[in-house]
Amino acid sequence: MDALRPGRTLRWVLLGGFGGLLALASVAGFEALRALENMHAEEQQARTAYLARSQALLEFRQGLDAWGSRVQEYFLTWSPDTPSDAVDGIQGVVVQIRTALNGWPQAGDPEERQLVEALRSALQEQEQAVNDGLAEGRTKDTARMNRYLHDEVLPRHDRVVQSEEKIAVWDHRHFSGLDAQLVEQFAAVRTRLSRLLVVILGSGFLLAMASIVYILGQDREARQRYAELVESRTQLSDLSARLLEAQEEERRSISRELHDEVGQSLGALLVDVGRLAADIAPEDSVARERLKRVKELAEGSVNSVRNIALLLRPSMLDDLGLVAALEWLAREVSRRGEMEVEVEASGVSASLPEDYKTCIYRVVQEALNNAQKHSGGHNARVRVEQANGQIAIRIHDDGRGFEATRTRGMGLLGMEERVTRLKGTLRVESAPGAGTTVEARLPEVS
């Protein structure tokens, strides 16, 4: 459980780290786009306004020039017989000027509004003066008209021109100002973006580094664990081999001890008891009876000790060799149960190494044990054949069999372990109703 917890935390950290990074990048991107769009729109608007104002100023100036020269001409060339419709042309130009002024974009800036207002009032004043002059012209003479032009009309005209020039200057300045403002805005956006970029790159780099370090660490750890696993598996198999050996050794020594020490002492005891019986007078039936019981008890003990010793490790294996031990085992199994066991041996060397003898004996023992317990068969055959550089052991019973591919008990595993240790192979063939065959093949020792 503890091993799993860091994994879950790590998943959230990674998700949060990379998710945050992505979110940050997207936000930065969107913001930059929006800022650029805004700037673009503002610039467009400013340019349009500037163009409109320039156009209006141009038309205004043209109109004003035209109007001024017409007014001047009218006043300078005035005579009583000047046709009255000459005034109409002047009025028409005034309308044109007014239209140009009305084409001025909606003023947002207070200074601009003030300037435009000033222009309008200057224009109105001049118009008033011109109109008054025109009205007077019908009664006055040429000299008076001239004076009126110089004293009243021209100064007012100059003021209009001045006012118009002020607007032109303001317009130009305003536009330049807007431009600077845009540059400033752009710089701000760029700074902001750069900062974000640095943050994103920085944290991305950190995150990537951390991930790389972590993954490499994990990888190293995994390799190490794998190596440890392989190591421990080897150790385990060594250990189990040594355990088997130790167990066999232990059994052998206990068996020997029982047989040699306890068994022999009991044997000697029986001899003594027999001699004692000969010393007792034939008429002393009580003593004879007691001695008989002692003898029976000792005989029972000898039997038990012998049987236990044989179960642990048959002395035949050491005294008489493998084949004799297998024959004894076969008879023992036959005596104990309903199954008759035959042993057939051919070419089995009398000088088989100890571990081979033990391995073969234990495999046969286990197989017969299984056959007797589970197969329900009446006959079993054990074949041991030493030929062509290997020893083949085959135990077959005529019992009910089983699903060899499915069932694999501890007994089979134990057999496999022993056989594998000697670099041999173990095969179990069985099918329901077809009996069971256990076959082991061991490479012969040179």
Place this chain on the structure above:
Amino acid sequence: MIQATVLLADDHKLMRRGLRLILEQHPEFTVVGEADDGRQAVALAETLNPDIVVMDVAMPNLNGIEAAQQITGRHPKTAVVMLSMHSDESYVLRALKAGARGYLLKDSAEADLTQALQAVREGKSFFSPAVSRVLLEDYGRKLRRAGAEDSWDLLTARERETLQLVAEGKSSKDIANLLNLSVYTVETHRSNLMQKLQLKGIPELILYAVRKGLIA
């Protein structure tokens, strides 16, 4: 009464002492030596040339069966009586193949020892009754389970007689004299019965006889 010299070979001093004490009560037997392993038994048999060797099956440094084989190989006249804790056929048959004439179980050594020694001294075989019983049980069970007939029933009366006498250690000539037959006829009986009983050699024949209770 025939006198006999005896060599005791057992790696357990207690056992040897017990056997010696039994034999001391029978003046016809003289214990001439004791060995506590197989190698020593072979060496002492060589120097003392005893009539009988009583030998434990399981001994260190050359077990009893191999020692018996060496002794009977060199001194065919020396009778070997095996002493064992096991009544199993594996031991009995191998003891017989090693040339042993008697097979005694340690549990009953006290009761059977002198009887066994007397038998082998006279050239007969001896097996502890318990051994005969176990062999007979195994044989009977096997026949019963296989549903086979006892091949004993296939033998003629003469063959049965011959079988018993061969098992008792008699030569063909002895048997011919005893039964008033020619040696050739005895040989024929002998080979016929061996074939009928599917026996390979004298040890198996003796084992068969023990199983059938013909000798004890």
